[in-house]
Amino acid sequence: xxxxxxxxxxxxxxxxxxxxxxxxxxxxxxxxxxxxxxxxxxxxxxxxxxxxxxxxxxxxxxxxxxxxxxxxxxxxxxxxxxxxxxxxxxxxxxxxxxxxxxxxxxxxxxxxxxxxxxxxxxxxxxxxxxxxxxxxxxxxxxxxxxxxxxxxxxxxxxxxxxxxxxxxxxxxxxxxxxxxxxxxxxxxxxxxxxxxxxxxxxxxxxxxxxxxxxxxxxxxxxxxxxxxxxxxxxxxxxxxxxxxxxxxxxxxxxxxxxxxxxxxxxxxxxxxxxxxxxxxxxxxxxxxxxxxxxxxxxxxxxxxxxxxxxxxxxxxxxxxxxxxxxxxxxxxxxxxxxxxxxxxxxxxxxxxxxxxxxxxxxxxxxxxxxxxxxxxxxxxxxxxxxxxxxxxxxxxxxxxxxxxxxxxxxxxxxxxxxxxxxxxxxxxxxxxxxxxxxxxxxxxxxxxxxxxxxxxxxxxxxxxxxxxxxxxxxxxxxxxxxxxxxxxxxxxxxxxxxxxxxxxxxxxxxxxxxxxxxxxxxxxxxxxxxxxxxxxxxxxxxxxxxxxxxxxxxxxxxxxxxxxxxxxxxxxxxxxxx
Amino acid sequence: xxxxxxxxxxxxxxxxxxxxxxxxxxxxxxxxxxxxxxxxxxxxxxxxxxxxxxxxxxxxxxxxxxxxxxxxxxxxxxxxxxxxxxxxxxxxxxxxxxxxxxxxxxxxxxxxxxxxxxxxxxxxxxxxxxxxxxxxxxxxxxxxxxxxxxxxxxxxxxxxxxxxxxxxxxxxxxxxxxxxxxxxxxxxxxxxxxxxxxxxx
Numbered sequence: 001x002x003x004x005x006x007x008x009x010x011x012x013x014x015x016x017x018x019x020x021x022x023x024x025x026x027x028x029x030x031x032x033x034x035x036x037x038x039x040x041x042x043x044x045x046x047x048x049x050x051x052x053x054x055x056x057x058x059x060x061x062x063x064x065x066x067x068x069x070x071x072x073x074x075x076x077x078x079x080x081x082x083x084x085x086x087x088x089x090x091x092x093x094x095x096x097x098x099x100x101x102x103x104x105x106x107x108x109x110x111x112x113x114x115x116x117x118x119x120x121x122x123x124x125x126x127x128x129x130x131x132x133x134x135x136x137x138x139x140x141x142x143x144x145x146x147x148x149x150x151x152x153x154x155x156x157x158x159x160x161x162x163x164x165x166x167x168x169x170x171x172x173x174x175x176x177x178x179x180x181x182x183x184x185x186x187x188x189x190x191x192x193x194x195x196x197x198x199x200x201x202x203x204x205x206x207x208x209x210x211x212x213x214x215x216x217x218x219x220x221x222x223x224x225x226x227x228x229x230x231x232x233x234x235x236x237x238x239x240x241x242x243x244x245x246x247x248x249x250x251x252x253x254x255x256x257x258x259x260x261x262x263x264x265x266x267x268x269x270x271x272x273x274x275x276x277x278x279x280x281x282x283x284x285x286x287x288x289x290x291x292x293x294x295x296x297x298x299x300x301x302x303x304x305x306x307x308x309x310x311x312x313x314x315x316x317x318x319x320x321x322x323x324x325x326x327x328x329x330x331x332x333x334x335x336x337x338x339x340x341x342x343x344x345x346x347x348x349x350x351x352x353x354x355x356x357x358x359x360x361x362x363x364x365x366x367x368x369x370x371x372x373x374x375x376x377x378x379x380x381x382x383x384x385x386x387x388x389x390x391x392x393x394x395x396x397x398x399x400x401x402x403x404x405x406x407x408x409x410x411x412x413x414x415x416x417x418x419x420x421x422x423x424x425x426x427x428x429x430x431x432x433x434x435x436x437x438x439x440x441x442x443x444x445x446x447x448x449x450x451x452x453x454x455x456x457x458x459x460x461x462x463x464x465x466x467x468x469x470x471x472x473x474x475x476x477x478x479x480x481x482x483x484x485x486x487x488x489x490x491x492x493x494x495x496x497x498x499x500x501x502x503x504x505x506x507x508x509x510x511x512x513x514x515x516x517x518x519x520x521x522x523x524x525x526x527x528x529x530x531x532x533x534x535x536x537x538x539x540x541x542x543x544x545x546x547x548x549x550x551x552x553x554x555x556x557x558x559x560x561x562x563x564x565x566x567x568x569x570x571x572x573x574x575x576x577x578x
Numbered sequence: 579x580x581x582x583x584x585x586x587x588x589x590x591x592x593x594x595x596x597x598x599x600x601x602x603x604x605x606x607x608x609x610x611x612x613x614x615x616x617x618x619x620x621x622x623x624x625x626x627x628x629x630x631x632x633x634x635x636x637x638x639x640x641x642x643x644x645x646x647x648x649x650x651x652x653x654x655x656x657x658x659x660x661x662x663x664x665x666x667x668x669x670x671x672x673x674x675x676x677x678x679x680x681x682x683x684x685x686x687x688x689x690x691x692x693x694x695x696x697x698x699x700x701x702x703x704x705x706x707x708x709x710x711x712x713x714x715x716x717x718x719x720x721x722x723x724x725x726x727x728x729x730x731x732x733x734x735x736x737x738x739x740x741x742x743x744x745x746x747x748x749x750x751x752x753x754x755x756x757x758x759x760x761x762x763x764x765x766x767x768x769x770x771x772x773x774x775x776x777x778x779x
Binding site for chain 1: 582585586588589590591592593595596597599600601602604605607608609611612613615616619620621622623624630631632633634635636637638639640641642643646650654656658659661665666667668669671672673674675676677678679680682683686687690703704705706707708710711712713714715716717718719720721722723724725727753755756759760761762763764768771772775
């Protein structure tokens with residue numbers, strides 16, 4: 001009966017590829033200014049925006065100017081979002097009368113959404129007003145995703161252009177990404193979601209009469225239940241598409257009003273990987289060598305498939321603690337069976353496990369099941385996917401430029417082996433690019449290891465744990481992995497809303513986002529000035545199966561060397577103890 | 579600094595424009611379309627009969643009485659929401675428990691005993707896992723077909739109706755896999771119970 005699970009997973013992956021290829025072409029056209037079917041409708045709006053901004057979009061920015069633009073842009077939104085949260089009590093669209101957000105939580109949430117992480121130390125329905133959700137967070141979901149994609153295109157131009165300085169125009173890139181790609185996709189997705197039961201309104205929460213009143217231990221009788229509402233679908237569509245992942249409700253896409261059935265689950269789950277996968281094909285198209293894009297896609301896809309399978313198998317097996325010597329039926333007969341703790345019955349094992357792999361491979365971080373209650377190894381795989389640096393598809397844009405960091409590392413190592421100057425896509429890779437590629441590849445491990453290392457010796461952090469022993473350590477490790485990987489998913493039992501955790505994860509997210517952006521733009525700035533060298537007999541081919549294998553090897557090697565000791569203390573210890 | 583200042587000015591305008599576009603116009607368009615085309619589903623899928631709101635078809639309510647179909651184990655949360663007069667309202671949260679601990683083993687064992695005691699007719703048969711586990715949202719409105727069928731005899735006995743009648747109601751509120759492939763078939767607990775009470779016809 002596991003067959004049905006395998007068929008589901010295979011179909012999820014096939015549909016993903018079928019959608020990603022045409023979208024990749026479309027994105028490639030949009031970003032080079034070619035005509036697409038939406039041009040007639042959107043081009044006039046685009047012009048109005050440039051006019052209001054008084055910018056000349058034909059002005060090419062060098063890498064420093066591009067970087068300054070990214071930082072100023074993100075900085076302004078940082079101040080704006082922080083301001084909205086700490087003042088939400090006096091702002092409109094707050095029917096539940098939610099209070100101002102505490103400063104440390106506001107700092108954490110701001111860092112989290114500006115960096116496309118969308119880690120949430122709060123529960124949306126009881127903390128944030130509709131105003132904050134739509135004009136603060138929804139906006140960040142769009143713009144932080146746009147920044148990631150824009151930086152990727154600056155890098156692509158660095159490879160394509162020969163002996164130039166300009167990497168493109170930041171205003172134009174961001175505007176096009178939002179107008180042509182993110183808003184149309186989100187609109188379609190959001191409307192489809194509302195048709196299935198995802199909330200979209202500005203009403204106060206509904207109160208309903210419980211069919212069976214609840215009697216509490218102290219004798220209080222509860223006769224009413226609450227139905228939280230709000231403009232959820234519009235935010236959920238973009239949180240999935242932009243690899244943001246921050247839920248409208250606290251339990252994210254496990255919440256039935258955020259992800260009510262398997263139609264919405266399919267839409268939301270495919271949305272996670274849609275743009276990151278499409279960008280691989282865009283990359284191949286725009287550098288005029290589609291094989292290169294396919295090779296990178298293949299490397300990512302292989303790791304994703306392996307990870308998904310490993311999670312499914314472990315979750316279906318569940319644990320002896322749940323099985324109770326077969327008193328509990330774990331077989332997939334008229335039910336999903338397996339480890340259903342923390343999983344929704346409508347999703348079962350296959351759709352929950354696939355989502356878990358997708359969301360941690362991409363730096364999305366939304367969940368449709370609670371990772372904290374996964375089996376030890378089922379919970380370790382998502383951790384590893386994040387620790388690999390969020391390059392198995394990764395965040396929109398940032399996943400691919402992170403992967404190119406690893407590609408540079410791989411051609412360097414391969415170059416050493418054959419004794420030739422490494423090159424990639426016709427550009428020589430020299431010490432400067434190597435240094436920056438190392439920053440790009442090691443930013444995540446540094447953020448994770450230092451973050452979790454410090455947290456492990458701070459006494460107050462122990463109070464945040466929901467479980468003891470090795471699993472407790474996993475909760476802590478997962479938290480800092482998620483922040484350092486800019487992922488945002490959680491072992492949600494961990495109480496992250498303390499001043500120390502809010503500040504430490506906040507800084508960790510900012511570092512892991514902006515250090516790689518700076519390194520990527522520096523690489524792009526250096527590459528764009530270089531000559532193109534002709535491919536010769538000694539050029540290492542970067543599009544064949546051997547290179548794909550080598551690339552995977554390098555990624556796994558760096559991940560394993562960095563994280564094996566920490567994983568041994570957490571999930572692996574828990575596995576052997578069960 | 580000379581080069582940065584004009585950038586600042588432009589970026590502030592850019593940020594405000596994007597806020598209006600992505601936060602305002604986009605959100606309002608989706609809301610407008612949803613309220614016109616899908617008013618029921620966009621407003622919480624509330625089951626309202628003769629002016630009384632019985633619940634959202636999408637959010638679980640706790641059922642413990644023998645005459646009702648039971649859902650997933652619910653961590654009832656009465657601390658987060660209150661009504662205008664300060665009375666607590668029912669909501670749910672996930673357990674986030676590690677599934678390998680001794681405490682968890684103990685907890686499941688207690689739930690197993692309780693369910694075995696309530697279902698003497700099922701003695702010797704293993705209990706469907708959905709009945710002893712807490713869901714991902716803590717508000718899972720549904721339960722697996724196996725878990726629903728397990729309870730048929732108990733409900734029929736309590737209500738003095740035939741097990742066929744109970745089964746017919748369960749079948750009526752069973753949703754199959756999407757396109758026959760995606761997800762799992764599930765039974766909506768609240769709808770079944772409203773139908774058993776004769777409220778939902």
